[in-house]
Amino acid sequence: MTVQELPSTVAEPAVAEKSRVWKRLAASWRARISAAYILLVLVLSVGAPLIAPYSPIEQNLANVLSPPDGIHILGTDDIGRDVFSRLIYAAPVSLSASLLAVVIAVVIGVPLGLLLGYAGGIVDEIGSRIIDTLMSFPGIVLAIGVTGVLGIGVINAMIAVGIIFSPILARLTRAQTMVVRKAAYVTAAEGFGVNPLRIVVRHILPNAVQPLIVQIAFLMAMALLAEASLSFLGLGVQPPFPSWGGMLAKAYGYMEIAPEQTYPAGLAILFTSLAFSQLGEALRRALDVTLIER
Amino acid sequence: MTRISRLLGLRILQILPVVILATFVVFSFQQLLPGDPATVLAGESPTPERIAQVREQFGLDKPFFQQYGAWLWRVVHGDFSKSLMNTAEVADLIVTRLPVTLMIAGLAMVMTVAIGIPLGLMAVVKEGSILDAALSALGSLGVALPTFWLSMILVTIFAMKLGFFPVSGMVSPVNQPLEALQYAMLPALSLAAAAIAELTQQVRSAMLEFLASQHVRTLRAKGMTEAQILWRHGLKNISVTIITVMGLIANRLLGTTVVIESVFAIPGLGSLIAEAARSNDYTVIQGVVLVMVVMVIVLNLLVDIACAILDPRVS
Numbered sequence: 001m002t003v004q005e006l007p008s009t010v011a012e013p014a015v016a017e018k019s020r021v022w023k024r025l026a027a028s029w030r031a032r033i034s035a036a037y038i039l040l041v042l043v044l045s046v047g048a049p050l051i052a053p054y055s056p057i058e059q060n061l062a063n064v065l066s067p068p069d070g071i072h073i074l075g076t077d078d079i080g081r082d083v084f085s086r087l088i089y090a091a092p093v094s095l096s097a098s099l100l101a102v103v104i105a106v107v108i109g110v111p112l113g114l115l116l117g118y119a120g121g122i123v124d125e126i127g128s129r130i131i132d133t134l135m136s137f138p139g140i141v142l143a144i145g146v147t148g149v150l151g152i153g154v155i156n157a158m159i160a161v162g163i164i165f166s167p168i169l170a171r172l173t174r175a176q177t178m179v180v181r182k183a184a185y186v187t188a189a190e191g192f193g194v195n196p197l198r199i200v201v202r203h204i205l206p207n208a209v210q211p212l213i214v215q216i217a218f219l220m221a222m223a224l225l226a227e228a229s230l231s232f233l234g235l236g237v238q239p240p241f242p243s244w245g246g247m248l249a250k251a252y253g254y255m256e257i258a259p260e261q262t263y264p265a266g267l268a269i270l271f272t273s274l275a276f277s278q279l280g281e282a283l284r285r286a287l288d289v290t291l292i293e294r
Numbered sequence: 295m296t297r298i299s300r301l302l303g304l305r306i307l308q309i310l311p312v313v314i315l316a317t318f319v320v321f322s323f324q325q326l327l328p329g330d331p332a333t334v335l336a337g338e339s340p341t342p343e344r345i346a347q348v349r350e351q352f353g354l355d356k357p358f359f360q361q362y363g364a365w366l367w368r369v370v371h372g373d374f375s376k377s378l379m380n381t382a383e384v385a386d387l388i389v390t391r392l393p394v395t396l397m398i399a400g401l402a403m404v405m406t407v408a409i410g411i412p413l414g415l416m417a418v419v420k421e422g423s424i425l426d427a428a429l430s431a432l433g434s435l436g437v438a439l440p441t442f443w444l445s446m447i448l449v450t451i452f453a454m455k456l457g458f459f460p461v462s463g464m465v466s467p468v469n470q471p472l473e474a475l476q477y478a479m480l481p482a483l484s485l486a487a488a489a490i491a492e493l494t495q496q497v498r499s500a501m502l503e504f505l506a507s508q509h510v511r512t513l514r515a516k517g518m519t520e521a522q523i524l525w526r527h528g529l530k531n532i533s534v535t536i537i538t539v540m541g542l543i544a545n546r547l548l549g550t551t552v553v554i555e556s557v558f559a560i561p562g563l564g565s566l567i568a569e570a571a572r573s574n575d576y577t578v579i580q581g582v583v584l585v586m587v588v589m590v591i592v593l594n595l596l597v598d599i600a601c602a603i604l605d606p607r608v609s
Contacts, residue, residue, distance in 0.1 A: 148571025266443035
């Protein structure tokens, strides 16, 4: 056996596995519905200027808090802005903000987990201890604190959320790395004197990636809720730009006059977060992975 | 008891580095401040003399670790500095607002246990029924539910329409505990909803696992009724799981309270840090985060000890 043959011996079962996973995903109602919903939100996000009937920030003080009717299908808010248009324009903001947090968590967490899992020994001992400690801290409180210190705004808020999520991915990556690094092909590659960085990137990461994909779907759901919470508190997306959390905060202010105005944004947050967590659950079942309990 | 006391000593020793790491993380927030910390700490539109005075007072011209040491020394002595906004002592702010937050989180925890455990057992007894399926669906819904939105719906129904509870606000739980309880009901219920959904599922799966064990076969063979198995042996066997899950839930409740307090305009730690974050009140943020983190560390310690008492195998 030569070094060149190593990847192919690993790749073959992976290909067979792939088609089986797709089959299982396609057969799952959970996966189909949540994927279809996320696709819909993506289309609305990209096509917001074409789909939204009105501008999301244009005020009309002659027509405030109008109930849903033929002209404004979800009514207007306290300064006469079209709620439906704001709802649609908020989608790309929430999605990209959540994605930003998750990308930051991946960029910090995955390399850290690979390092700890591959290095082992004292590095792993200390690193894992710190990660466990950081994971036990109350996430949303830290996110609020860090945002307050960095300065409010959706970018800073989601950087904070991403940093706070990163230990979750680090721990998962570490656990996967420790399993994979004992595999025969890794030992073989080490025996051939392959550069450790190459081993980690070419041989360990691809085989540790499945639980990460599942966890990332769950993190998207968590990030979306975090963004909504922070924008609700006035720390995330700043007015006049629309965000689902910000719309809820506004609607709360005139809830006694127009209680129905809390529903569009509330349901948007609930359904989108639910779609990501259910997609994660469907992926978890299709890939048959178990995540470490928090 | 020697095992428990030895364990207690060991755990307390183990949390020392955790507490130190926590203080270090919280102190490091200072490094995140945009610009010169002395300018920020000097408050709004400071004079150059004031900035120099602050730099001297907080030792900001000293090396990082020396600053950290000095800060830690002050914090250990209960000195969290003054709020940058209204010059109130941060320690005083925390002490007045802590009971409110503890009351809401505590009440939510009581609701979670009182409703979640019986519901979980019902799901086990009626496994495969519509009730079981509905509870499982609520379980998945709970993770995705924006708690602050749920609280708005609860306010519309129970406070505005039915008038059972006040819409918002709070009275001092120390001086008027009964009135405070009324104010705390809806916020606690909002917090508890997702937690109940989760605890129900955890109790269900732990109990089903227990019922499938060899141990239960023996109990059945000895002629024990299903109710006896469930309530007497079952609960005892899954108690460690329940306590561990409750610890995680309590941790999350403390975090979610921060958002819920803002919805109900409740003067607790949560609304304190939310206001502070909006106005970049750095010292208040630092103080509240540290107190919350230490609370979680102590909570985890209590969970560990409870598990050790309940399960002799834990060492």
